[in-house]
Amino acid sequence: MSALAPGQAVRVRDDWPEARGPAHIRTPHYVRGRTGTIRSILGHFPNPEDLAFARPALNLTLYHVAFDPASLWGDAKAGDEILVEIYESWLEAA
């Protein structure tokens, strides 16, 4: 069951757990707080943020999210696309 659909605009949570203590984060720093578009659903996987500490891990939906590079970096060339794998726990509808 996936709450987000391909084509939908999403915002990546602007959260920095690594600043609060030991953490394992798969969401790159440069997309946090930024808006992209769900491109596809990649599957469902145990949350690596818990697996990294040998904790019980819930299955989460993993998405391919597309970003316009110009929205991430001021001098990026237009026309390219950045595709990032992001777990549902980091995404909210934009």
Add this chain to the structure above:
Amino acid sequence: MEDAAENGPNPARAHHDLGGIAKYMCEPVDTEPHALSDFDREVDALRQILGLKRLMSVDELRRGIEAIPEAEYHALTYYQRWIRSIADNLLRKGVITASELKAALAKGGMRS
């Protein structure tokens, strides 16, 4: 070029979270395959055995690599980071003791 030029620097990027930083946009990335040393192969084999025996997951390996202090992180080779993380994980879980590790190293274990 600054990180995230239009929105200011990211407040808390971890030192290992290197994607998208200016250095790698301004320098070509070396994508040639690297030759593996015997040490590299031994570390990789150890990682596979620990995974099969469910003593350490790849996610735990990664967390341990990311926990290496910044100066040391950048001074170590790729597989040296792995063996550092493997040792930290096994010590933390009590699979091996510090004295066992010390004794094994004194006997001449894996060398980098």
